[in-house]
Every structure is written in C-alpha cells, then in structure tokens.
Amino acid sequence: SQTIHQWPxxxxxxVGSPLSLECTVEGTSNxxxxxxxxxxxxxxxxxxxxxxxxxxxSEVPQNLSASRPQDRQFILSSKKLLLxxxxxxxxxxSVTRTGGSYGYTFGSGTRLTVV
Amino acid sequence: GQNIDQPTEMTATEGAIVQINCTYQTSGFNGLFWYQQHxxxxxxFLSYNVLDGLEEKGRFSSFLSRSKGYSYLLLxxxxxxxxxxxxxxxxGAGSYQLTFGKGTKLSVIP
Numbered sequence: 001s002q003t004i005h006q007w008p009x010x011x012x013x014x015v016g017s018p019l020s021l022e023c024t025v026e027g028t029s030n031x032x033x034x035x036x037x038x039x040x041x042x043x044x045x046x047x048x049x050x051x052x053x054x055x056x057x058s059e060v061p062q063n064l065s066a067s068r069p070q071d072r073q074f075i076l077s078s079k080k081l082l083l084x085x086x087x088x089x090x091x092x093x094s095v096t097r098t099g100g101s102y103g104y105t106f107g108s109g110t111r112l113t114v115v
Numbered sequence: 116g117q118n119i120d121q122p123t124e125m126t127a128t129e130g131a132i133v134q135i136n137c138t139y140q141t142s143g144f145n146g147l148f149w150y151q152q153h154x155x156x157x158x159x160f161l162s163y164n165v166l167d168g169l170e171e172k173g174r175f176s177s178f179l180s181r182s183k184g185y186s187y188l189l190l191x192x193x194x195x196x197x198x199x200x201x202x203x204x205x206x207g208a209g210s211y212q213l214t215f216g217k218g219t220k221l222s223v224i225p
Contacts, residue, residue, distance in 0.1 A: 032211050034212070042217060043202075043215050043216060043217035043218060044158075044202070044215040046212055049211055049212060051211060059212075090157055090158075094211070103146070103148050103160055103163055103206070103213070104158075104160075104213060105160070106157040106158050106159070107157060108156070108157050109156070109157045111155075
C-alpha cells in the first residue's frame with residue numbers, strides 16, 4: 001500500500017534562518033507531488049507541484065523553493081524565513097488518470113512557527 | 116476564473132443530520148472532492164463525485180450537480196467525533212491540481 005512520510009512534525013525557527021522540509025512516498029511510482037500551506041483561518045494554498053524528477057511548477061511567488069531529486073522525494077526549502085512563512089505545511093501525492101488528478105493523499109503535516 | 120465557496124462555520128446537534136453546501140465555478144471540471152480535517156491534523160479523503168447524483172458511504176453522502184456548479188456533503192447520525200473542518204475541492208479538466216475551498220468548521224454539540 002502507498003504511504004507518505006513528512007517531517008518534522010513541528011518546527012520553530014527564527015526569522016532569517018533556512019528551512020528544509022522533506023516528504024517521501026512509498027508504494028507508488030512517478031506520483032504527482034504537491035506542497036500546500038494552510039495559514040491560520042485560511043484555506044489550503046498550493047505552493048509547488050511536480051509531475052516528475054526535476055520538474056517543479058511554482059504557483060505563488062515567494063521566498064520558498066522546491067526540489068525533487070528522486071522520484072518519490074519532494075523537498076521544500078527557504079534560504080531566509082519570514083514571519084509570514086508561519087503555517088501548516090502539507091505534502092500530498094496523487095496519481096494522474098486520463099483527464100486530470102484523482103485526488104490527493106496528504107502527509108501528516110509540519111507546523112512551522114517563525115519567531 | 117476558478118472559484119469555490121462554502122460556509123465558514125456550522126453547528127449541529129449530536130444524532131442529527133447536517134448538510135454542508137459547496138458552490139464552484141470553473142471553465143473545465145473533472146471531479147468534486149470532500150475532505151475531513153480535524154484540528155491540527157492533515158485532511159483525509161471522504162468522497163469523490165464526477166457524475167451528477169448522490170454517492171453514499173455509510174453515514175456520509177455527497178451530491179453533485181455539474182450544471183449548477185453545486186455539491187453538498189450530508190452527514191447523518193452526527194457524532195461528537197464529526198466535529199472538524201470539511202473541505203470541498205474540485206479538479207479541473209486536464210489539471211493536476213485540486214482547488215480547495217476554505218473549509219466549513221462543523222461543531223457537533225450534545
């Protein structure tokens with residue numbers, strides 16, 4: 001069966017520090033991978049998605065970046081965190097069927113607080 | 116453009132039935148999803164509708180009308196553990212991404 005792992009669960013980082021969040025998927029090949037952010041009281045905001053190794057699409061301009069060094073690994077990074085980067089970060093995967101996605105399976109999320 | 120709307124909050128009584136509505140606008144459509152998200156946790160999949168009509172899964176049912184851009188999630192025999200946010204999302208035709216609503220926070224009271 002497919003599983004998705006995301007870590008760390010909680011992170012407190014000072015403003016200006018770097019960030020690296022990692023997500024891995026098991027039990028499937030060539031998944032579509034996504035990074036979402038959920039700020040307090042707001043909906044899920046798509047940050048990045050990837051349909052293959054080295055293929056990254058950015059939805060929102062910001063000081064974050066994403067990379068996919070391996071088929072089932074997706075990394076979210078920042079060189080210098082801002083206070084506004086605080087939020088609940090969620091990694092998700094999906095398979096693509098003809099005509100579009102078939103829904104997501106989410107990782108357990110990372111609660112990031114920038115202080 | 117794309118837009119999706121659902122009520123911000125709802126309250127219902129344990130044992131009752133509650134209906135959470137969702138309206139959406141998109142130029143291409145490939146499916147409507149409902150997710151449940153408990154506070155501090157990740158969303159979990161509840162239902163998927165691609166054709167018009169009602170899909171039933173135990174205490175939960177989801178309805179879709181593509182012509183009206185409308186869906187609802189029906190929760191029967193409410194339990195305290197059903198207190199959560201319920202997220203409506205659609206998949207656009209040929210798109211990899213889901214567009215999510217802001218979620219409806221449901222509070223179940225005794």
